[in-house]
Amino acid sequence: IAIFYGQSPSLMWLAVAAVVLVALVLLNRAHVYSLAPYLLIGCLLWFAVFMSGVHSTIAGVLLAFTIPTGSRVDLQKFMTWSGDRVREARDSFVESQPVVLQKDYMFTVSRLSSVAKQVVPPATRLEHMLYPWVYFAVLPLFALTNADVSFLGGDVLAMVSSPVFFGVFFGLLLGKPIGILLFSFLTVKFKIANLPDHVNWIHMLGAGILGGVGFTMAIFVANLAFPEAVLIADAKIGILSASLLAGVIGFVFLFMQAKAAERQGIAYVSASLDDVVRQTAGEEAADVADDLVLACGDDDVVDDVREVLEAEGGVAEFVIHETARAEAEEAEDVTGTRP
Numbered sequence: 001i002a003i004f005y006g007q008s009p010s011l012m013w014l015a016v017a018a019v020v021l022v023a024l025v026l027l028n029r030a031h032v033y034s035l036a037p038y039l040l041i042g043c044l045l046w047f048a049v050f051m052s053g054v055h056s057t058i059a060g061v062l063l064a065f066t067i068p069t070g071s072r073v074d075l076q077k078f079m080t081w082s083g084d085r086v087r088e089a090r091d092s093f094v095e096s097q098p099v100v101l102q103k104d105y106m107f108t109v110s111r112l113s114s115v116a117k118q119v120v121p122p123a124t125r126l127e128h129m130l131y132p133w134v135y136f137a138v139l140p141l142f143a144l145t146n147a148d149v150s151f152l153g154g155d156v157l158a159m160v161s162s163p164v165f166f167g168v169f170f171g172l173l174l175g176k177p178i179g180i181l182l183f184s185f186l187t188v189k190f191k192i193a194n195l196p197d198h199v200n201w202i203h204m205l206g207a208g209i210l211g212g213v214g215f216t217m218a219i220f221v222a223n224l225a226f227p228e229a230v231l232i233a234d235a236k237i238g239i240l241s242a243s244l245l246a247g248v249i250g251f252v253f254l255f256m257q258a259k260a261a262e263r264q265g266i267a268y269v270s271a272s273l274d275d276v277v278r279q280t281a282g283e284e285a286a287d288v289a290d291d292l293v294l295a296c297g298d299d300d301v302v303d304d305v306r307e308v309l310e311a312e313g314g315v316a317e318f319v320i321h322e323t324a325r326a327e328a329e330e331a332e333d334v335t336g337t338r339p
Helices: 011-029 035-052 058-068 075-092 103-119 122-146 155-159 161-191 201-210 217-225 229-263 275-283 284-294 301-314 314-336
Strands: none
Touching: 011 035, 011 058, 011 161, 035 058, 075 103, 075 284, 122 217, 155 229, 161 201, 201 217, 201 229, 217 229
């Protein structure tokens, strides 16, 4: 997009954008984990790229590369610290009093929430912040403003027989699966990456077919690529037709694959909060937490802590696991055995 659909670039503004980008990289190298500086300087980067004549979407890509994907909190220390804070919250909790009047309890839980938030990498926090805006605001508005395909007064047969229609239609329906499979195969073949656990090439083919649902970006690029309204309409019809077919074919293909796997005794399950915990805390810590959670009872304080931290993605579940670890240690100190 930046190269083929941008205007003649301004070297001065490109230089300004480069300086701003260097500042963002330096923030990353300085281990600045607060999102605010990146977002503020990112606005300057967007403005510089926009003024340069290069398509401004490239600014978002460059900004994403500079936002830290690591955590500023040492997870091993957090495990111990969070267990201590949960014990403090439990000890200071008075069941007969309203929670809002228990200052010590609220202070401890607030500290726990504040630190737990820092466990999640800034890039992940930003991603979660953008989810509702993207799915419930940006995409619907984009669809309303860009998917204006009108069949009134037009020759539908001419539209669906134009070279633009065929190019877009087969590019999405066939080109996307071929491209996804080819580059995935080369990536695995040259040991750059591996397929995820329990994922095979049949699954990748299904994902490639679903990749043909190119509604948003395809329409966006079509508006940039074609200067004439007739050609844009042809492209949009090709996009909508291919997206509909790709969605149906991909769903049916993966559904039949899942049914065939079930007949062989393989069950498919939906992603759970445990998956988020593993991504946040790491496989080893999550495995330990899975064992420790069995020791956790129906403690009212633990439930309150869960509610306070629930918005932090997988961190709340991680803290609950740590509560189990702390309680198990206390039980061992008292009885000499694990519960």
